[in-house]
Amino acid sequence: MNLELVSKSDYIICLGSMISKDSPKMNDLIIEAIAKNSAEFIYMHPVDDIDVKLYCTQFVKYEVGSEEGILALLLEYFTKDRSDELEEYLSDLDIGYISAESSAGEEEFDEMVEKLLNKTTKTIILGEDLFTHERVANISAMIKAFKEFSDFNIISLSDFILNANDELEDVAELKSYNGTVIYKYASNEDEFVYGSESFSKVAKVSNKDLISLNYGKQSIQRVFKLDKNLQGTIALCGVKADDESFLSQGYRYKQVKIEKVEE
Structure with missing residues:
Protein backbone atom coordinates (compact mmCIF):
# COMPACT_ATOMS: atom_id res chain seq x y z
CA MET A 1 0.00 0.00 0.00
CA LEU A 157 -7.70 -0.92 3.13
CA SER A 158 -8.51 -4.64 2.92
CA ASP A 159 -6.33 -7.72 2.64
CA PHE A 160 -8.84 -9.12 0.16
CA ILE A 161 -7.12 -10.25 -3.04
CA LEU A 162 -8.84 -9.00 -6.17
CA ASN A 163 -9.22 -11.98 -8.47
CA ALA A 164 -11.98 -10.67 -10.67
CA ASN A 165 -13.49 -11.94 -13.86
CA ASP A 166 -13.57 -9.55 -16.80
CA GLU A 167 -17.30 -9.99 -17.28
CA LEU A 168 -19.44 -7.51 -15.35
CA GLU A 169 -22.84 -8.55 -14.02
CA ASP A 170 -25.99 -6.47 -13.63
CA VAL A 171 -26.30 -4.60 -10.34
CA ALA A 172 -28.38 -6.72 -7.96
CA GLU A 173 -31.60 -5.48 -6.37
CA LEU A 174 -30.88 -3.62 -3.14
CA LYS A 175 -31.82 -5.45 0.04
CA SER A 176 -33.70 -3.55 2.72
CA TYR A 177 -31.92 -2.61 5.95
CA ASN A 178 -34.79 -1.12 7.92
CA GLY A 179 -34.93 -0.83 11.69
CA THR A 180 -31.84 -1.03 13.87
CA VAL A 181 -28.56 -1.68 12.10
CA ILE A 182 -25.12 -2.30 13.64
CA TYR A 183 -21.88 -1.38 11.88
CA LYS A 184 -18.84 -3.16 13.24
CA TYR A 185 -15.30 -1.83 13.31
CA ALA A 186 -12.07 -3.30 14.67
CA SER A 187 -11.27 -2.23 18.22
CA ASN A 188 -9.10 -3.73 20.94
CA GLU A 189 -10.18 -1.12 23.44
CA ASP A 190 -13.91 -1.61 23.86
CA GLU A 191 -16.93 -3.53 22.68
CA PHE A 192 -19.63 -0.96 23.36
CA VAL A 193 -22.48 -0.12 21.05
CA TYR A 194 -22.50 3.60 20.23
CA GLY A 195 -25.72 5.04 18.90
CA SER A 196 -27.44 8.35 18.25
CA GLU A 197 -30.50 9.71 19.98
CA SER A 198 -32.53 8.53 16.98
CA PHE A 199 -31.13 5.03 17.37
CA SER A 200 -31.85 5.13 21.09
CA LYS A 201 -35.50 5.99 20.44
CA VAL A 202 -35.99 3.35 17.75
CA ALA A 203 -34.26 0.66 19.82
CA LYS A 204 -36.03 1.83 23.02
CA VAL A 205 -32.79 1.86 25.03
CA SER A 206 -31.00 4.48 27.11
CA ASN A 207 -27.41 5.45 27.81
CA LYS A 208 -25.47 2.74 29.72
CA ASP A 209 -28.22 0.13 29.29
CA LEU A 210 -27.09 -3.46 28.95
CA ILE A 211 -28.60 -4.64 25.68
CA SER A 212 -28.93 -7.85 23.74
CA LEU A 213 -28.16 -7.87 20.01
CA ASN A 214 -30.17 -10.62 18.36
CA TYR A 215 -29.28 -11.84 14.86
CA GLY A 216 -31.04 -14.97 13.69
CA LYS A 217 -30.51 -17.55 16.41
CA GLN A 218 -27.43 -15.79 17.76
CA SER A 219 -27.34 -13.26 20.57
CA ILE A 220 -24.64 -11.23 22.28
CA GLN A 221 -24.71 -8.60 25.00
CA ARG A 222 -23.13 -5.16 24.94
CA VAL A 223 -23.45 -1.90 26.88
CA PHE A 224 -25.14 0.89 24.93
CA LYS A 225 -23.57 4.35 24.95
CA LEU A 226 -25.32 7.42 23.62
CA ASP A 227 -23.11 9.36 21.21
CA LYS A 228 -24.44 12.81 20.33
CA ASN A 229 -21.97 13.07 17.45
CA LEU A 230 -23.77 10.26 15.62
CA GLN A 231 -26.90 10.63 13.54
CA GLY A 232 -29.40 8.20 12.04
CA THR A 233 -30.25 4.65 13.04
CA ILE A 234 -26.93 2.93 12.36
CA ALA A 235 -25.01 2.21 15.55
CA LEU A 236 -21.31 1.43 15.87
CA CYS A 237 -19.91 -1.61 17.64
CA GLY A 238 -16.24 -2.24 18.41
CA VAL A 239 -15.19 -5.82 17.71
CA LYS A 240 -11.94 -7.40 18.89
CA ALA A 241 -9.70 -9.43 16.59
CA ASP A 242 -10.51 -12.70 18.37
CA ASP A 243 -14.28 -12.13 18.27
CA GLU A 244 -16.17 -15.17 16.95
CA SER A 245 -19.70 -13.82 17.12
CA PHE A 246 -21.91 -13.01 14.14
CA LEU A 247 -20.47 -9.48 14.18
CA SER A 248 -17.12 -10.74 12.89
CA GLN A 249 -18.63 -12.67 10.00
CA GLY A 250 -19.59 -11.42 6.55
CA TYR A 251 -20.83 -7.95 5.70
CA ARG A 252 -19.95 -5.27 8.25
CA TYR A 253 -23.55 -4.14 8.63
CA LYS A 254 -26.00 -6.34 10.51
CA GLN A 255 -29.72 -5.74 10.88
CA VAL A 256 -30.40 -6.77 14.47
CA LYS A 257 -33.20 -6.90 16.97
CA ILE A 258 -32.30 -5.08 20.15
CA GLU A 259 -33.67 -5.81 23.60
CA LYS A 260 -32.86 -4.20 26.90
CA VAL A 261 -31.49 -6.73 29.41
CA GLU A 262 -33.24 -6.38 32.74
CA GLU A 263 -30.72 -6.61 35.56
Missing part, protein backbone atom coordinates in the same frame (compact mmCIF):
# COMPACT_ATOMS: atom_id res chain seq x y z
CA ASN A 2 1.62 3.24 -1.17
CA LEU A 3 0.51 5.61 1.56
CA GLU A 4 2.67 8.40 0.17
CA LEU A 5 0.29 8.62 -2.78
CA VAL A 6 -2.45 9.86 -0.47
CA SER A 7 -0.47 12.77 0.96
CA LYS A 8 0.51 13.81 -2.60
CA SER A 9 -3.03 13.61 -3.97
CA ASP A 10 -5.17 16.64 -4.72
CA TYR A 11 -8.40 14.68 -5.28
CA ILE A 12 -9.39 11.84 -2.94
CA ILE A 13 -12.48 9.63 -2.77
CA CYS A 14 -13.00 7.34 0.20
CA LEU A 15 -15.61 4.63 -0.35
CA GLY A 16 -16.71 1.83 1.97
CA SER A 17 -14.74 2.79 5.04
CA MET A 18 -15.48 4.76 8.18
CA ILE A 19 -11.98 6.07 7.78
CA SER A 20 -11.64 7.70 11.21
CA LYS A 21 -12.23 4.29 12.84
CA ASP A 22 -10.68 1.98 10.26
CA SER A 23 -7.39 3.73 9.58
CA PRO A 24 -6.44 6.75 11.71
CA LYS A 25 -3.08 6.90 9.89
CA MET A 26 -4.80 7.13 6.51
CA ASN A 27 -7.15 9.71 7.98
CA ASP A 28 -4.15 11.84 8.99
CA LEU A 29 -2.67 11.58 5.48
CA ILE A 30 -5.95 12.78 3.97
CA ILE A 31 -5.97 15.79 6.31
CA GLU A 32 -2.35 16.45 5.31
CA ALA A 33 -3.29 16.34 1.61
CA ILE A 34 -6.10 18.83 2.21
CA ALA A 35 -3.73 21.20 4.01
CA LYS A 36 -0.79 20.89 1.61
CA ASN A 37 -2.46 20.34 -1.75
CA SER A 38 -5.89 21.93 -1.28
CA ALA A 39 -7.17 18.44 -1.97
CA GLU A 40 -10.82 17.75 -2.60
CA PHE A 41 -11.90 14.96 -0.26
CA ILE A 42 -15.14 13.15 -1.07
CA TYR A 43 -16.30 10.88 1.74
CA MET A 44 -18.83 8.24 0.68
CA HIS A 45 -20.47 6.18 3.42
CA PRO A 46 -23.86 5.37 5.00
CA VAL A 47 -22.73 6.59 8.46
CA ASP A 48 -22.67 10.30 9.25
CA ASP A 49 -19.21 10.66 10.76
CA ILE A 50 -19.25 14.15 12.28
CA ASP A 51 -15.46 14.20 12.68
CA VAL A 52 -14.84 13.49 8.98
CA LYS A 53 -17.62 15.81 7.84
CA LEU A 54 -15.72 18.69 9.48
CA TYR A 55 -12.98 18.52 6.86
CA CYS A 56 -14.33 16.60 3.85
CA THR A 57 -15.30 18.83 0.94
CA GLN A 58 -18.26 16.63 0.00
CA PHE A 59 -20.16 13.94 1.89
CA VAL A 60 -22.13 11.43 -0.19
CA LYS A 61 -24.40 9.34 2.00
CA TYR A 62 -25.69 6.15 0.42
CA GLU A 63 -27.92 3.30 1.53
CA VAL A 64 -26.49 0.35 3.44
CA GLY A 65 -25.80 -2.48 0.99
CA SER A 66 -25.63 -0.30 -2.13
CA GLU A 67 -21.84 -0.36 -2.62
CA GLU A 68 -22.26 -2.26 -5.89
CA GLY A 69 -24.55 0.47 -7.21
CA ILE A 70 -22.14 3.21 -6.10
CA LEU A 71 -19.34 1.54 -8.04
CA ALA A 72 -21.57 1.39 -11.12
CA LEU A 73 -22.10 5.15 -10.78
CA LEU A 74 -18.37 5.73 -10.39
CA LEU A 75 -17.78 3.75 -13.59
CA GLU A 76 -20.37 5.88 -15.36
CA TYR A 77 -18.99 9.23 -14.22
CA PHE A 78 -15.22 8.71 -13.92
CA THR A 79 -14.07 6.28 -16.61
CA LYS A 80 -12.94 7.34 -20.08
CA ASP A 81 -11.60 5.75 -23.28
CA ARG A 82 -13.74 2.76 -22.40
CA SER A 83 -13.69 -0.59 -24.12
CA ASP A 84 -16.68 -1.51 -26.25
CA GLU A 85 -17.64 -4.05 -23.58
CA LEU A 86 -17.66 -1.49 -20.77
CA GLU A 87 -19.51 1.04 -22.91
CA GLU A 88 -22.19 -1.52 -23.69
CA TYR A 89 -22.41 -2.58 -20.04
CA LEU A 90 -22.98 0.97 -18.83
CA SER A 91 -25.46 1.79 -21.58
CA ASP A 92 -27.56 -1.18 -20.48
CA LEU A 93 -27.70 0.00 -16.86
CA ASP A 94 -30.51 2.21 -15.60
CA ILE A 95 -28.25 4.78 -13.95
CA GLY A 96 -31.17 6.90 -12.74
CA TYR A 97 -32.76 3.92 -11.01
CA ILE A 98 -29.45 2.83 -9.43
CA SER A 99 -28.89 6.38 -8.19
CA ALA A 100 -32.37 6.54 -6.65
CA GLU A 101 -32.07 3.09 -5.03
CA SER A 102 -28.65 3.96 -3.59
CA SER A 103 -29.87 7.38 -2.37
CA ALA A 104 -26.80 8.93 -4.00
CA GLY A 105 -28.12 11.56 -6.38
CA GLU A 106 -26.81 12.05 -9.91
CA GLU A 107 -26.36 15.72 -9.04
CA GLU A 108 -23.94 14.65 -6.30
CA PHE A 109 -21.83 12.83 -8.89
CA ASP A 110 -22.02 15.87 -11.17
CA GLU A 111 -20.61 17.89 -8.27
CA MET A 112 -17.84 15.34 -7.77
CA VAL A 113 -16.89 15.64 -11.45
CA GLU A 114 -16.86 19.45 -11.24
CA LYS A 115 -14.36 19.22 -8.39
CA LEU A 116 -11.93 17.42 -10.74
CA LEU A 117 -11.11 20.68 -12.53
CA ASN A 118 -7.33 21.25 -12.49
CA LYS A 119 -6.73 18.21 -10.28
CA THR A 120 -3.79 16.06 -11.30
CA THR A 121 -3.26 13.30 -8.74
CA LYS A 122 -6.43 11.37 -8.06
CA THR A 123 -6.78 8.58 -5.52
CA ILE A 124 -9.66 6.38 -4.43
CA ILE A 125 -9.50 4.57 -1.09
CA LEU A 126 -11.59 1.40 -0.90
CA GLY A 127 -12.68 0.04 2.46
CA GLU A 128 -13.63 -3.28 3.98
CA ASP A 129 -17.36 -2.71 3.40
CA LEU A 130 -16.83 -3.52 -0.28
CA PHE A 131 -14.94 -6.73 0.30
CA THR A 132 -17.30 -8.22 2.88
CA HIS A 133 -20.34 -7.54 0.67
CA GLU A 134 -22.09 -10.63 -0.68
CA ARG A 135 -21.67 -9.23 -4.21
CA VAL A 136 -17.90 -9.01 -3.81
CA ALA A 137 -17.20 -10.93 -7.03
CA ASN A 138 -18.94 -8.34 -9.19
CA ILE A 139 -17.63 -5.50 -7.03
CA SER A 140 -14.11 -6.81 -7.73
CA ALA A 141 -14.81 -6.87 -11.47
CA MET A 142 -16.05 -3.27 -11.24
CA ILE A 143 -12.91 -2.19 -9.38
CA LYS A 144 -10.79 -3.88 -12.05
CA ALA A 145 -12.64 -1.94 -14.76
CA PHE A 146 -12.33 1.31 -12.81
CA LYS A 147 -8.59 0.79 -12.46
CA GLU A 148 -8.21 0.11 -16.19
CA PHE A 149 -10.36 2.95 -17.51
CA SER A 150 -9.80 5.77 -15.05
CA ASP A 151 -6.70 7.73 -14.05
CA PHE A 152 -7.17 7.11 -10.33
CA ASN A 153 -4.65 5.53 -8.02
CA ILE A 154 -6.42 2.75 -6.13
CA ILE A 155 -5.64 2.01 -2.49
CA SER A 156 -7.36 -0.83 -0.65
